[in-house]
Amino acid sequence: QHPRPGRNTPWSAVRSHQQKVGQIFKMTVHGHGDDDEFHAAKHQAMHRFVEKVGFGTAERAVERVTEAVGERLVERAGERLLERVGERAVERVGERAAERFTEVVGERLIERTGERLLERIGERAVERVGERAAVRVGERVLESSSERAAERAGERVMKRMRERVVEQAGERALERAGERALERAGESKMGRMRRQVAAAVERAAASAKARASTLGGQLLMRSLKTLQVVVPFVGMFFVAHLAHADLHRMQEEWATRRKLSTTTLFAIAAIGDSIDVLVHLVVVAGMTIFHVDHHLLHSIEHFGMYAAICATGSSILGEIVSTFMLSRETKRSSDEHAAKKTSKIDLASWAIVGTTVAYLCTQSLGLKPLLTLTDRKSWAWEITAFGFLLKVAQDNKDKVAGFYWAKALVATGIAAFGGGFLAPLLVARSPVPFMEETFAWMLVAAWYVTHNVPFVSDALTEIMNTSACSVMFKLFLNIFKTQQMVGSLELAAKAVAAEELVPRSTYFPYAIAGPLICGFLGGCGEMFLPVSTGLQPIEVGKVWNVRAAFFCPIVYFVATRLCGCDSLDAKMAICLLRLAGDLFPAHRDALLEVGTSTIYKRTKLRSTPLPIVVPVKEA
Numbered sequence: 001q002h003p004r005p006g007r008n009t010p011w012s013a014v015r016s017h018q019q020k021v022g023q024i025f026k027m028t029v030h031g032h033g034d035d036d037e038f039h040a041a042k043h044q045a046m047h048r049f050v051e052k053v054g055f056g057t058a059e060r061a062v063e064r065v066t067e068a069v070g071e072r073l074v075e076r077a078g079e080r081l082l083e084r085v086g087e088r089a090v091e092r093v094g095e096r097a098a099e100r101f102t103e104v105v106g107e108r109l110i111e112r113t114g115e116r117l118l119e120r121i122g123e124r125a126v127e128r129v130g131e132r133a134a135v136r137v138g139e140r141v142l143e144s145s146s147e148r149a150a151e152r153a154g155e156r157v158m159k160r161m162r163e164r165v166v167e168q169a170g171e172r173a174l175e176r177a178g179e180r181a182l183e184r185a186g187e188s189k190m191g192r193m194r195r196q197v198a199a200a201v202e203r204a205a206a207s208a209k210a211r212a213s214t215l216g217g218q219l220l221m222r223s224l225k226t227l228q229v230v231v232p233f234v235g236m237f238f239v240a241h242l243a244h245a246d247l248h249r250m251q252e253e254w255a256t257r258r259k260l261s262t263t264t265l266f267a268i269a270a271i272g273d274s275i276d277v278l279v280h281l282v283v284v285a286g287m288t289i290f291h292v293d294h295h296l297l298h299s300i301e302h303f304g305m306y307a308a309i310c311a312t313g314s315s316i317l318g319e320i321v322s323t324f325m326l327s328r329e330t331k332r333s334s335d336e337h338a339a340k341k342t343s344k345i346d347l348a349s350w351a352i353v354g355t356t357v358a359y360l361c362t363q364s365l366g367l368k369p370l371l372t373l374t375d376r377k378s379w380a381w382e383i384t385a386f387g388f389l390l391k392v393a394q395d396n397k398d399k400v401a402g403f404y405w406a407k408a409l410v411a412t413g414i415a416a417f418g419g420g421f422l423a424p425l426l427v428a429r430s431p432v433p434f435m436e437e438t439f440a441w442m443l444v445a446a447w448y449v450t451h452n453v454p455f456v457s458d459a460l461t462e463i464m465n466t467s468a469c470s471v472m473f474k475l476f477l478n479i480f481k482t483q484q485m486v487g488s489l490e491l492a493a494k495a496v497a498a499e500e501l502v503p504r505s506t507y508f509p510y511a512i513a514g515p516l517i518c519g520f521l522g523g524c525g526e527m528f529l530p531v532s533t534g535l536q537p538i539e540v541g542k543v544w545n546v547r548a549a550f551f552c553p554i555v556y557f558v559a560t561r562l563c564g565c566d567s568l569d570a571k572m573a574i575c576l577l578r579l580a581g582d583l584f585p586a587h588r589d590a591l592l593e594v595g596t597s598t599i600y601k602r603t604k605l606r607s608t609p610l611p612i613v614v615p616v617k618e619a
Contacts (some may be wrong), residue, residue, distance in 0.1 A: 003264040072162075160212025229287050236280035239308070243273030246315055253322060262325070265318030272311025280303025321528045348459075356472060357381065371572045372481045385439065387476030389446035392416040394464050394473075397450055410449045418526025419549075423488035423518040427495035432487065481523055482552070482575040486567075488522030489515045489553050510561065516553050544585070548578050549594065 166367035250266035253259060279300055286292030294301075360370060360380055369375035373384060396415050400408035417439065420432040434437045450457055463469050505511070521528075524546050527537040537546050552574040557572040581588040599605070 061210070084588060097301065153262075210492050229284060232280050232283045232287075236277055236284065239276045241274050242311070243270050243277060245312065246270035246273055249315075251316070253318075257325065259325065260320075262318050262322045265314045265321065269315035269318065271312065272307040272309075275307035276304045276311065305517040306452075345459075345462050346466055346468070349463045349469040353468045353472050355603055359383075368568060368572055371479055371482075371575045372568050373479055374568070379440035382438075384476050384479050386442050386446065386478035387473055389416055389439075389442050390460075390464070391473040391477045392448065393450040394461060395447045397461065400451075406452065409447050413443055414529045415526050416443055418529045419488065419522045419524060420484050422525040422528070423484075423521040424491060426518055426521070427492045427514070429491055431496055432484070463551070469582065475579060478575055478578040478582060481548075482571060482578060485523040485553055485574070486548065486556060487521045489556065490567075492518035512557070516557060519553030519556070520549050523552060544588065548581060552578060 100269040196268070246266050246269040250263055250270055253266055254263045261599070281295065281302075282292070282300055286297055360378075360383070363378040364370050364380040365375045365377060369383070373381060375381055380509050391411050392415050394411055400411050403411065415435050424431045434442075450460065464473060493511055496514050524537065527533070527543075528535070528547065537543060555577070556567075556570045556574050558563040560567050
């Protein structure tokens, strides 16, 4: 057995192999040996003929098959290419125009990407199918035919493949160039279309504006003509309302006050407004019903304007005169009412003062017991104490307004008995309100009547502010304050004299500083309470209550200890001194200014003078 030559076997080996096969064929088939030359030649000729015919036929068949396949593939590829190029050109022009017009860039990109992907996939599939078919045909032909036919077929197939690759590259280049050209043409067409559309829109807008301006002008003219009628027509009703109001004011003025001046002014205003109404009516009728000469219409309008100005001025002047007269009448009536009320209050105050003075003059033991608060047989002591507490409650009424009732009561008690508490406490003695409990209950009654009794509290305030009652209650205040000063001074003097635990002074036979300090606190100690007030009452200023509490104990101490005067006489003297200072504040300040200036100048206690105006606080 001879091995079959393969693809890589040389051509000489193939030829020798064929000769051996031929000899074996001759010996087996025909039964001839090697010595039969004729048959051998014949057979060789037949074999050569068969070989040539077979090889030629195979070569031609392979060539025709490959040529036919290639031509058909090329034709079909060209036809499909042209069809696709045309279809794509038409589709893309339409699509680009639609896409540019609607500005949908995303859809166009997606469509292009899909189309190109499908085209490339189809091309590659066709190429691969063609290549695989050609390869398979070639392999089969080469297997069945000789190596020469296979080589030629392979060379031609490779040549055809190269040509096909070149053709495909050219086709793609042409396709892309065509696409770009078509895109640019489409874009230029779209740009022209856009410019044409923009120009058309501009022309339409200009025409619309022109029409709108024309219509707006016509509408404006019609509106102005309408307003020329509507405004006078509406103004006519407004002026008619003014005329009616002026007529009503004229009737009211004459009915209530019977004043000819104001009634005449409102009558002129009513007549002027009526004329203005008629003018408006003529103007409206001339524009709508009948024709009125232009100059005559202007004259009528001027006349109506003058009438309206005259009516307005008369109405304003009438209101001013009426208001002035009304204010005068109101003021006169209020003054009369106030005078009547004041006369009633003054009458009540004089009645109270007269009753009190008549009772004290007839029932008391005299002026000295009254001023020294030693009259206990009559009601002088009770009247004086209760009057003092009413005076204190009334003076502090505004200060405690809005306070809680307990706080207001305590504040009033401090103002009444603050000094009477401090002075006894300094010498370890019981305060006066604790010794005489009547003061405590009188304080509650006075505070309640001053603040919480309807009608009575306000009436009491007005009565106590009158001149007569003011003098009487100031008298009660000074009597009780004198009692507190003298009582505190004598209490301190007795307490120091009765002291046994501490030895007495070596240089002074009796106490001086302690009684004077207690007397001072008894006269104005309430001004230092509550403790947060500090020393403000004695910092600076002309406060009469502080000055009186300072000078009166000194006068009493000198009169009783050094001059030998009777204590009641000295007590009455300082009471009258305090009362004179309260009743005559201008003369009091002038005398004190002379005395204090001389003292300050001699003693150098103060380099600058005291202030001239200082608020005076009353306890």
